[in-house]
Amino acid sequence: MKKFLMLLLALLTVMVIAACTANEDAGEDPTDSEEPDTTEEGTNDDDEDATDDGTEEKVLRLNNGIEPSSLDPSIGFDAVSWDPLNNLMEGLTRLDQDSRAAEGVAESWDISDDGLTYTFHLREDVNWSNGDPVVAEDFVFAWKYMLDPETASPAAFLGYFIEGAEAFNSGEGSADDVNITAVDEKTLEVVLEAPTGFFLDLLTNPAFFPINHQVAQDNPNWHTEAESFVGNGPFKLESWEHDVEMVFTKNEHYWDADTVKLDKVHFAMVNDSNTQYQMFESGELDTASIPPELSDELIDGDNVFIGDYGGLEFYRFNITEEPFHNKNIRKAFAYAVNRADIAEYVVKNGVEPAYGFVSPGFTSPTGSDFRDENGDLVTFNPELAQQYLEDGMAEEGYNELPEIVLTYNTSDSNKAVAEALQSMFNEHLGVEVTLENQEWNVFAEAQQNLELQFSRSSFINDYSDPVNFLESFVTDSYMNRTGFSSAEYDELIEKGKSETDEEQRWEYLYEAERMLAEEMIAMPIRYYNTVVLEADGVSGILRHPVGYFDLKFADKN
Structure with a gap:
């Protein structure tokens, strides 16, 4: 531990120096399809223009971190795309000020007695930013486009609750089999595979936003430039x-x-925690995250917002590569990690160490929290870690482990966590681990293609149900990225979606999470939260735990 604390002291010294020298050439840390950076909004705006009546415009300066992956709702399945999309577009439902699914494009809906058929009634006065009316066919077009296997949408699995959706997406069915129907211009009917109590919440995810079907048919690249982008949300691009x-x-x-x-929102793309903090201090940004090395100094300030942010930072093992094809070796690495030290000394900002996979905040049918009910599934235990390592090496006939390379996507905070892990593996296992960082686009593709041996990830909830994270590891899921495949696990997740007895459904989910911990195909590190500095006069920004924020009610005085 003494060795680890000395490393932390050296690391923090380097980070303080970086705070004085950081520039806009900072590395790119994307919040990928499952992973947000907890840095939030901020931007660079030289001056505020006057409105037509001569009053000063209300301009909010925010930071998106990096370029959105895509403003196509079916493709931009990550936090750096969600935040812009959630303010440029709107679905049938929208998270309200209590983070509950409320009326959006749909002013009302009917649900059949068997819970399978939803009939949505669209508002008469809902329009696109080019003046076109939003019609039911825009949803039919968008959802079938998302599910089309040629689209290769990373969000397509969210649509599998709809009858015929999975068959179409997997190439075993047709678009006609997807049971969504434009009954008329303002009425949309959706039939589900099984009753799904969280379906209205699911529809708040940007993946279910409509697409102006006439615009998209005329120009498939409508979403790539401001001049052609058409949205239906509170703001336009x-x-x-x-x-x-x-x-x-x-x-x-x-x-x-x-x-x-608000009259305007400016989004900068600054992916360095110290640079964006300096911009906040100079008045160039209206909000900013707190750099870890300044957490103790700033966290208790009056201008700090602290809130829930459902999600998990974790590391994936590629179980198709040595030595992580061995379960005991995977467990050795997982039990060698002191998560409490990483949370308190490295990440800081009040984050909580993760001893399970599903983040706190999901209330069971019996009123308990999922996390409390399933308890701690992986802890810090160096002695047990050593025993797992010895057992695994004996099973594989290793005298020494093959080279271990831990890969993370480029950012200062990701580097700090990776270096802490490197030190812990050395101290508690006697294993030397090589670190490698990659820019986001390269990293994401390599992880998806199972080219990385041991790599960083995180997950931000797409909707408010614990099955959301757990379903990531079913066989052939886009989100799997470990090589793991288990018919038993797949069946648990299927039951965890379709079981109509809620208490029993949650029992399946508890069992699925315990199985993840037993197989240890990934190791949890810490849960996310939202810690944001806000300039005086900024109010009304909704930061939803589910993973995106809303500026509809925001103000700046």
């Missing part, structure tokens, strides 16, 4: 300088435009 800045303006065609108080 005025300009987009790729990798530099996006500017939103209030959408006068939005059905609830009177609620929107």
Whole structure:
């Protein structure tokens, strides 16, 4: 432990120096399809223009971190895309100020007695930013586009609750089999495979946003530039300088435009915690995250927002590669990690160490929290870690382990956690681990293709149910990225989705999480939270635990 604390002291010294020298050439840390960076909004705006009546515009300066992966709702399945999309577009339902699914494009809906058929009634006054009416066919087009196997949408699995969706996406069915119907221009009917109590919440995810089908048919690249982008949310995309800045303006065609108080939102793309903090201090940003080395100094300030943010930082083992094809060796690495020290000394900002996979905050049918009910599934136990390592090496006939390479996507915080892990594996297992960082696009592709031996990940909830994280590891899931396949696990997840007895459904989910811990195909590190500095006068930003924020009610005085 003494060795580890000395490393931390050296690391923090380097980070303080970096705070004085950081520039805009900072590395890119994406919040990938499952992983957000907990850094939040901020931006670079030189001056605020006046409105037509001569009053000063309300311009909020925010930071998106990096370029969105895509503003196509079916493709941009990550936090750096979700945050812009959730303010440029709107689905049938929208998370309200209590983070519950409420009316969005749909002003009401009917649910059949068997819980399978949902009939949505669209608002008469809901329009696209180009003035076109939003119609039911826009949802049919968007959802079938998401599910089309040629689209290769990373979000397609979310649509599997709809009858015929999985068959179409897997190539075993057709688009006609997907049971969504535009009954008329303002009525949409959706039939599910099985009753799904969280379906309305699921529909708040940007993957289920509509697409103006006429615009998309005329120009498949409608979402790539500000000039062609068409949305239906509180704001519209005025300009987009790729990798530099996006500017939103209030959408006068939005059905609830009177609620929107901001005139403009500027999103910078600054992916360095110290740089964005310096911008906040100089007034260039209205919000910023707290750099870890300044957490003790700033965390208790009056201008700090602290809230829940459902998700997990974890590391995946590639079980198709040596030595992590061996379960005991995987467990050795997992039990050698002191998560409490990483949370308190490395990440800081009040985050909690993760001893399970499903984050706190999911209330069971009996009123208990999922995390409390299933307890600690992996802990820090160096002696047990050593025993697992010895057992695994004996099973494989190893005198020494093959080379271990731990890969993370480039960012200062990811580097700090990776270096802490490297030290712990050396101290508690006697294993030398090589670190490698990759820029996001390279990293994401390599992880998906099982080219990385041991790699960083994190997951931000797509919807409010514990099955959301657990379903990531079913066979052939886009989100799996470990090589893991188990018919038993797949069956547990299927039951965890379709079982109508809620208490029994949760029992299947508890069992599935315990199986993940037993197989240890991934090791949890810490849960996410939201810690944001806000400038004076900023109010009304909704930061939903599910993984995206909402500026519909935001204000700046």
